[in-house]
Amino acid sequence: MRLVLVGAGHAHLHLLAQAGALRAAGLDVTLIAPAGFHYSGLATGVLSGALPSAAARIDVAALAASRHVQHLQTTVEGVDLSARIVRLARGADLPFDLVSFNVGSTVQDPMGLAGAAEVWPAKPLSRLFDLKARLEAELKREGPPPRVVVAGSGQTGFEIAAAIAGLCARHGQQADVTIVSRTTPHWGPAAALASLRRRLAARGIVVAIGEVVGREAGHCRLADGHSLACDMLVLAGGLVAPPLISGLGLPTDDAGRLRVTPALHARDDPAVFAAGDCAVIEASPRPPVGVFGVRAAPILAANLMARAQGGALRAYEPQRRWLSIMDLGDGTGLALRGRLWWRGRAALWLKRRLDLGFVAAARGLRPGA
Ligand SMILES: Cc1cc2nc3c(=O)[nH]c(=O)nc-3n(C[C@H](O)[C@H](O)[C@H](O)COP(=O)(O)OP(=O)(O)OC[C@H]3O[C@@H](n4cnc5c(N)ncnc54)[C@H](O)[C@@H]3O)c2cc1C
Structure with a gap:
């Protein structure tokens, strides 16, 4: 067959x-x-500058060849x-x-924003790595950091915002990031979210209620007619x-x-x-x-x-x-399992151990790797 x-x-x-x-x-x-696969568990680690992009890549072509599977790239x-x-x-x-x-x-994009200049969908993950290069180019210039709007307030949106703040910190700058959320985020226990939001606010990340419906140079438009200052827009509004x-x-x-x-x-x-x-x-x-x-x-x-x-x-x-651990881009993680949560360095340590372990195991399929 x-x-x-x-x-x-x-x-x-x-x-x-x-x-x-x-x-x-x-x-x-x-x-x-x-030919290549990017592992999402390490994607924000790459975006924050904590990990090289090679850390998240698995060479599918080499794996298929080692297993004598016909692979059409x-x-x-x-x-x-x-x-x-x-x-x-x-x-x-x-x-x-x-x-x-x-x-x-792929990322939900009901307003068809993904093709516009300075709009960065969270998937494919290679786009996040392109975003990192773009942000770094801006951060190396004199002047304030780029104003980033993240449309989408699920775990992915928060994690991307935190990674951008981490990247800014590596360049000695405070981030200017707004997460735009349709409703008050409630994907985790209220105490975990309140703690997360406090920590992120201290790093230059705020949450605004609204819906991004358009982007023009320097700002993005919200459904209620308001606009937000925005040099780069990240689409993280849910996966479909x-x-x-x-x-x-x-x-x-x-x-x-x-x-x-x-x-x-x-x-x-x-x-x-x-x-x-x-x-x-x-x-x-x-x-x-x-x-x-x-x-x-x-x-x-x-x-x-x-x-x-x-x-x-x-x-x-x-x-x-299930256990999910968010990389908060500052050397700490937020671990969640049902109503239980735990934030700190040990959470990120565990995440790295699991994610790097997955990648190493996948690479280890290759003889001699
Ligand atoms: C920024 C970010 C961080 C995330 N972090 C986590 C995390 O820490 N933990 C977690 O559990 N989940 C995380 N997720 C969610 C996670 O990405 C997905 O749940 C997971 O990748 C889904 O795995 P999958 O095997 O279904 O597909 P994927 O891992 O997305 O792999 C699908 C593959 O199919 C290929 N492909 C796509 N279309 C075609 C086509 N037409 N023909 C041939 N090949 C095709 C793609 O190139 C890709 O390599 C994150 C998501 C994002 C956006």
Whole structure:
């Protein structure tokens, strides 16, 4: 059976490690993905200047080669499910018997701001690394730091704002960052958020209630008619699945994520699998967080092999609580698990240990790495 893996996100990196077992089960595996993967857990560490960008990069091409997996270094632009082919960005079609999507997410941009000058979406992560270079160029000049507006007040928006403040501090400057939030942020315990906001305010980060609807040179416009001084606008307003997923014509949720069964295949098409941010298990929806792609991976591998061999499929039950640790860009982290929270240097130490461990483990798939 021809198995096509679209995207080299967390779950498909695991499948590369399992390539031998997949082959032994009768699957002929082809991966379609860019040559490199950026690991999001380390992205704000790169943005703040604490880590080099190489720390967050995994060489997908080298991994695929070491596992003897055919790797087409391109992206998929569309899928014809009835003809069982994927359409590659470089123009060719590729037939499949089974297809699995692990293409991550993109930033919500309902006002279509992403293409404008000095507008920086949080994904793809390479854009954050470009933003870092841009900020550094400004910080090296005489004068006040750039006025940055971060549209979006989830954990990602706060973490990016904190990383920018960290970068400014490395250049001896106080940040000038406004996080714009539609409502009062409430993604964590009230005491954790209050403590975080106090700490960030002391580093030049404030939160304003509103909705960014436009950007012109020097300012951005809010939905209520007010404007904010703004040299650079970061879009961090929530993650949605890439349009490729809604283009499949299969049921999706409000964020465009493919609705899958606990066995990780589309309810209406048992040959179409998906995991990570681009999928949602109908019975147990979870937010787009890396851990779910990681934990789904062994079930995905087992079920693809079962599909090839005619065995029973296993169910993935995503955990109800998970640990998330934010890098606050000043050598400290904020750890959250359910109603529990903990801020300090030890939290960041643990985050680095987990994230660098993930990257090292993925790189370690490569003989001699
Ligand atoms: C700034 C930031 C920080 C974050 N920090 C954390 C964190 O600390 N911890 C955490 O758990 N989550 C974090 N997240 C969320 C995290 O990024 C996602 O939940 C996670 O990356 C999803 O993993 P995934 O495996 O689904 O996809 P991804 O890791 O996004 O990987 C998808 C891959 O598919 C490829 N791809 C995309 N489209 C195509 C296509 N059409 N064809 C072929 N390949 C394609 C991409 O190039 C990419 O390599 C953060 C997000 C952001 C924006």
